[in-house]
Amino acid sequence: MTEQSRKRSRIACTSCQSRKRKCSGDQPCTTCAQFGADCHYDLLARKKKDIRHFQTQSVSSSLLSPTTVQNDIAAKRQQQDQQSNPAALAGLLLKALEANSGAAFARRLNPKNDVAGAPKLHLFGWNVGARYPTPKWAQALSSVKPRPVVEIISQDEMRSLASIFFERVDPCYPFVDRDTLLRQVSRRWLLPMTSESLGFGPDDAVLCGVAAFGYLFSRRQATSTELQLVESARSILEQSLQSEPLSPVEKLTGWVLRVAYLRMTTTAHAAWMASCSLMHLIEAMGMHIEPSSNIALDRTSTPESCNPETRRRLFAMARHLNVWISFELGRSRVVLQGATSLPPSPRPTTNGFSPTPTTDIFNLLPISESLDPNEAQDVSNLEFALTDVLDITYFQPHLILVQCNLMLCIYRRLRVLNSITSGDLLDRVLALSGRGLKAVSELVSLSSPWHQIANVPFQVMCTLLAIDNRASLAMLRDAMRTLHEVASAYDTEVMREAYTTAYLMIVMHQRRKEEDMRTLKDVLQFNPAISIPAETQITESAVQSDHTLMDYPGFSWLSDILVDIPSLRNFDMEGQ
Incomplete structure (x- = not known):
């Protein structure tokens, strides 16, 4: 050579x-x-390949342990049984889809939603609740008609709402260019207020979407103006599907804004459907292809006219939203075959220096996509991914929540594989969970209703119950206090349900512990002590709690629930 x-x-x-x-x-x-x-x-892909290489070398060596051989034989037999049994294969596919789902994880712990054979997954803490609860807004919604943005708000209001968007939303979802948007604002309100200028402009969907986020992140109660902006953007985007877009970038930006808004304000199904439509729209427009890839595109697609970095950020945001909405629902995500889009570059900071890749949400996207349930995952791969996520250091509260959510998802996958997490790794999981709870409190005080402020505290609570050691149980107070903060700030049916469900799950966990204590007490009574120092003797009152549900204002009704559901006494917290 x-x-x-x-x-x-x-x-x-x-x-x-x-x-x-x-x-x-x-x-x-x-x-x-x-x-x-x-x-x-892709560092994660490198680790996967190294692991497979190591496993191949291990199998070919003569130093295989009997346990390894037995596990390999059992795995092969299980695979053969699944292939010959369609029902088992269908169950395996369902289990794979639910592997990343926080709803499936809570279902094993939550007796209220544990109906045998039910395919529906009920999501607790999906977001802080509907922005337009029915029937209060039903009449208002029926009377709303799409209007140009210049008829809904003034230019000064638009600039104020845009400032809120770039201050609170853009640091986590960086896909809208500030200078471009401000030029659009100036251009849109520059024309005289004539009947011709009051028609829908090419930028109206984006302007309405940004303004709606400004209302969402500055007011805890929705207004008719916000509803008008949202409905106008929806109408413009849906009508644009019937004709060729004047500007693919503006159309795609408007759709990304809509999906992100739905994720925080509406039901899971509506958000998932919109995220899938967004991915199909990207494919139709060819925005997932690098212009230099020399791949034949539809003639109506013009990705070359889009700034490459803007196109990459829009595609990355669409993938992020579709991946995580699909994961949390236990449904299939949309994978675009032949995508050649490169990862977005980190944005320059205000001082002119480029930040490290860990300061961008897109840095976590490769790890997120590697958790696709259709991809085979073993314990070693997941532990590598968990370590990679824990090694990242975020300081912004919204990014800490994204990191915490990904960490909790990987931990759920490890539990599905019946993996025993090492003490050091488990301590780091608890530490990041604590940081996530503090980040939620900070965002609640700032009126920033990211969907994670509802989801993360509830999932942390479920994880603490599943870990079930002294360190995790000691954190339950903080988890419930944080969930209560969210429920108090956003008094919606969704948050009330999430909080009371979490409370009931802890009650059931307490009852199981009490039953274990009674079992141990019976053992001690059957075997009386011969000689125990007086200072180490434990009185009966020390092991029995004097508190009942009646001691907690607002939750005495849970006593009636426990009476009506006697089977909860023997409920298996692990779902086994």
Whole structure:
């Protein structure tokens, strides 16, 4: 081999993989350096390949332990049984879809929703609740008609709402360019107020979406103006599906804004349907393809006219929303075949320096997508992914919640595989859970209704009950206090249900503990002590609680529920 021959690497960068080119493995690699492409490596894929290589070497060696051989034989037999049994295969697919779902995890712990054979997953803490609860807004919604944004709010109001958006939403969802939006605002209100200018403009869907977020993140109660903005944006976007868009970028930006808004304000099904439609729209427009990929696109698609970085951010945001909405519902996500879009570059900070990749939500997207239930995952891969997530340091509260949500999802996957998490790793899981609870309190005080402020406290509570050690049980007070803060700030049916369900789950956990204590007490009574120092003797009053549900104002009705559901006494908290 000569010095000029190209060095081969065991793993290629994402750019070389998508173009099927040889990669040197450098940073940047020689191919990317030659063509000026963004050189990026999927570290998680590297670890997966290293693990598979290690496992292959281990199998070929003569040092296999009897336990390893038995596990391999059992796995092969299970696979053969599943292939010959369609019902078992269907059950396996359902279990795979539910593997990432917080609803499925809560279902094992929550007796109220544990109906045998029921395919429906009830989501507790999906968001803080409907922004327009019925029937209060039913009459208002029926009377709303789409109107141009200049008829709904003034230019000064639009600029004020845009400032709220870029202050509170953009740091976590960075897909709208501030300078571009401000130019759109100036241009939209520049024309004289004539009948012709009052028609829908090409930017109205984006302007209405940004303004609606401004209301959402500044007022805890919805107003008729916010409803008008949302309905106008919806009408514009749905009508645009029937004709060729004047600007694919504005159309796509409007759809991303709508899906993100629905995730925080409406039901899970509506948000999931909209996120899937968004992914199909991206495919139809060819916005998932790099213009330099030389892949034939539909003639109506013009991704070349879009700024490459803007297109990458829009595609990444759409993937993020669809992945996590699908995961949490236990449903299939939309995967666009042949996508060649590169990862978005980190935005420059105000001081002109580029931040590290860990300061961007898109840095977590490769790990999130690697958790696809259709992809085979073993304990080692998941533990590597969990360590990668825990190693990241975020300081912004909204990004801490995104990180915490991903960490909880990976931990749920490990429990599905009956994995025993090591003490050090478990301590780090609890530590990040504590940071997540503090981040929720901070966002509640700022009137920032990210959907994670409802979801994370509830899922942390479920995780603490599942871990069930002294450290986790000691955190239950903080988890319930945080959930109560959210329920108090956003007094909706969804939050009341989430809080009371969490309370009931803890009551059931307490009853199981009390039954265990009675069992131990029976053992001690059957075996009386011969000689126990007086200072170590435990009186009966020390092990019995003097508190009942009647001691907690507002929750005395739970006593009636427990009486009406006697089977809860023997409920298995692990669902086994």
